[in-house]
Amino acid sequence: MNDLISIIVPAFNIAKDLRQCVESILAQTYANWELILINDASYDQTGELCREFESKDERIKLIELATQHGVATARNIGIKAANGEYLTFIDGDDFVSPTYLAHLYKQAQLQQADIAVGAYYELNEQRGEFLFYITEEKQQGYIVSTEEILQRIDENRFKTVWCKLYKRSLFDEVYFPDGRLIEDIETTSKLYMAAKQIVLLNENLYCIRQRQNSTTRRLHSLQYIRDNLDAHFELLTDFVVNGYDPQPVIKEMRYIMGYFKNYLENQGLTNVPIYHRVKYYYQTIAKLKKNFDF
Numbered sequence: 001m002n003d004l005i006s007i008i009v010p011a012f013n014i015a016k017d018l019r020q021c022v023e024s025i026l027a028q029t030y031a032n033w034e035l036i037l038i039n040d041a042s043y044d045q046t047g048e049l050c051r052e053f054e055s056k057d058e059r060i061k062l063i064e065l066a067t068q069h070g071v072a073t074a075r076n077i078g079i080k081a082a083n084g085e086y087l088t089f090i091d092g093d094d095f096v097s098p099t100y101l102a103h104l105y106k107q108a109q110l111q112q113a114d115i116a117v118g119a120y121y122e123l124n125e126q127r128g129e130f131l132f133y134i135t136e137e138k139q140q141g142y143i144v145s146t147e148e149i150l151q152r153i154d155e156n157r158f159k160t161v162w163c164k165l166y167k168r169s170l171f172d173e174v175y176f177p178d179g180r181l182i183e184d185i186e187t188t189s190k191l192y193m194a195a196k197q198i199v200l201l202n203e204n205l206y207c208i209r210q211r212q213n214s215t216t217r218r219l220h221s222l223q224y225i226r227d228n229l230d231a232h233f234e235l236l237t238d239f240v241v242n243g244y245d246p247q248p249v250i251k252e253m254r255y256i257m258g259y260f261k262n263y264l265e266n267q268g269l270t271n272v273p274i275y276h277r278v279k280y281y282y283q284t285i286a287k288l289k290k291n292f293d294f
Contacts, residue, residue, distance in 0.1 A: 005033045006084030010074035011092035015045035020095050022053050030101035035060045036078045041068040072176035072183035087166045100205045104165035107141035107199045114195035116165040118205040141199040149192050154252040159185040163206035170194050181224045182231040225260050257282035
């Protein structure tokens with residue numbers, strides 16, 4: 001008997017794309033799943049769509065929040081409500097291939113892995129084009145060490161929470177940071193460290209949408225900058241405390257802080273508190289360059 005897989009989908013004002021997301025889940029070749037939709041106090045037609053889907057399939061469970069909590073808290077709520085032996089996270093404006101669950105689950109079982117990591121591709125809506133990072137797909141999974149994964153934690157494939165299948169037990173001690181705009185990288189790193197076995201599958205199973213306007217606004221908000229710094233400092237602490245080489249985190253932090261420092265200076269925002277924090281840590285980390293090869 002195949003294990004139950006809990007699919008957690010937070011949804012906030014994504015009525016335009018939610019139907020394609022849910023329909024891609026309904027089309028899964030792996031049938032033993034439950035979908036937990038968390039309507040995060042949407043004020044468009046998202047809630048109406050969620051209720052429609054819940055009424056049509058008994059495997060769909062809807063949780064409606066009265067006030068907006070953010071994606072991190074919504075995911076935590078979904079985890080608590082999940083009944084599956086395995087969990088996976090899908091953003092409500094993305095969609096997955098029909099074999100998404102089947103192939104990740106198969107590799108997790110074959111390799112006795114706590115985490116199965118798939119590959120993703122992007123849909124650029126402005127240009128109407130798909131962007132593939134892996135062009136030679138291999139459905140056969142292979143084991144990778146935690147060290148190997150963590151040395152590539154700056155890559156989107158490894159630092160994001162989606163396009164992966166997790167053993168539910170990994171979340172007994174790990175949760176998403178409530179209220180943060182950056183919630184993936186520090187959480188996935190903790191999950192990698194907790195896993196006994198990780199399997200990598202080079203197959204494009206998950207599609208993310210890229211919308212330049214919304215992405216730019218998010219990247220340049222002061223909260224995003226602050227949350228980004230907090231997430232990376234926690235990530236650095238986890239690496240050091242658990243005995244992993246912190247070089248990839250330090251390298252990423254130096255790049256990120258340099259980018260935000262230049263952006264804030266160009267915008268004339270040198271008097272806001274976050275600028276002084278960014279500048280201080282950028283200069284501090286720059287001094288570490290002589291101790292690391294980057």
